[in-house]
Amino acid sequence: EAQVTQNPRYLITVTGKKLTVTCSQNMNHEYMSWYRQDPGLGLRQIYYSMNVEVTDKGDVPEGYKVSRKEKRNFPLILESPSPNQTSLYFCASSLSMTESSYEQYFGPGTRLTVT
Amino acid sequence: KQEVTQIPAALSVPEGENLVLNCSFTDSAIYNLQWFRQDPGKGLTSLLLIQSSQREQTSGRLNASLDKSSGRSTLYIAASQPGDSATYLCAVSGWDMRFGAGTRLTVKP
Numbered sequence: 001e002a003q004v005t006q007n008p009r010y011l012i013t014v015t016g017k018k019l020t021v022t023c024s025q026n027m028n029h030e031y032m033s034w035y036r037q038d039p040g041l042g043l044r045q046i047y048y049s050m051n052v053e054v055t056d057k058g059d060v061p062e063g064y065k066v067s068r069k070e071k072r073n074f075p076l077i078l079e080s081p082s083p084n085q086t087s088l089y090f091c092a093s094s095l096s097m098t099e100s101s102y103e104q105y106f107g108p109g110t111r112l113t114v115t
Numbered sequence: 116k117q118e119v120t121q122i123p124a125a126l127s128v129p130e131g132e133n134l135v136l137n138c139s140f141t142d143s144a145i146y147n148l149q150w151f152r153q154d155p156g157k158g159l160t161s162l163l164l165i166q167s168s169q170r171e172q173t174s175g176r177l178n179a180s181l182d183k184s185s186g187r188s189t190l191y192i193a194a195s196q197p198g199d200s201a202t203y204l205c206a207v208s209g210w211d212m213r214f215g216a217g218t219r220l221t222v223k224p
Binding site: 033035040041042043044045048058088090092097102103104105106107108109111 | 146147149151156157158159161164204206208210211212214215216217
């Protein structure tokens with residue numbers, strides 16, 4: 001089954017404790033991205049990757065890191081989480097971002113709480 | 116910078132009504148536009164994708180239109196049902212993907 005998976009689905013952590021949210025897709029997609037969703041602010045892009053070893057900042061990259069060492073994986077790293085990073089996070093993938101026929105597929109979301 | 120606006124922010128209708136959700140965007144240089152459904156606390160489910168060269172797409176009771184020149188899209192839901200209650204998001208794809216804030220739809224039995 002074609003899908004985007006995220007782990008963990010729920011995470012409660014404390015300020016400053018490094019964490020990684022994993023994202024994996026099994027569709028051989030080139031493009032992957034991370035979003036955060038906050039009430040009243042909608043979905044905002046954190047980072048995206050056009051292909052292996054190619055990443056770029058989205059609208060709200062501060063406090064986050066990403067890497068794309070393999071095509072299928074795109075982990076999101078919070079090196080020193082803070083309470084303002086409490087949010088619902090989504091990973092997404094698409095075959096390409098420059099072809100009009102390719103839709104984005106979203107993972108189930110990771111609800112992160114930083115205390 | 117692309118900006119996407121959805122109106123109304125919330126909508127409540129009785130079961131059986133036909134309804135229209137609106138999405139507008141500021142930059143017409145897009146590859147496609149997608150409509151998503153999101154249930155509370157859940158992920159996004161893709162409903163329809165309209166390529167930039169297309170005018171509309173249909174899936175069951177859903178019909179989405181795109182007018183790139185005016186920067187507008189509509190999602191038409193026919194014969195609404197309580198199960199349609201959710202938040203509907205539109206998103207436009209250029210070099211990145213920009214989302215509207217969504218329309219929260221409630222269909223009352």
